[in-house]
Amino acid sequence: MIQRILTFFERYSFGVSTYLGEKFDMSISKIRLFFIYSSFLAVGFPIIFYFLAVFVLGIRTYMKRIRTRIWDF
Incomplete structure (x- = not known):
């Protein structure tokens, strides 16, 4: 049950923690x-x-x- 909850939050965490971790070079x-x-x-x-x-x-x-689609002609 707890593993299912953790999997759900890791899958749908929207990447905010990952983005901030990469930006500030910190652990997620x-x-x-x-x-x-x-x-x-x-x-x-x-x-x-x-x-x-x-x-x-x-x-x-x-x-x-969108920006990459415009210039990829």
Whole structure:
């Protein structure tokens, strides 16, 4: 049961932790733990930041795909 939950979150984590880990050269698990612990301390504000980052990274990925399609004639 716990393995299924972990697999679900790893599959649908939207790549925010991976992106931040690569950007700041940190461990992805430390970033995830930071979001979890800070969510308990700050009453959910980091969750709002996380979903905002998901939205921004999604738009960024979409724009990169469009940009490469325009110039690939």
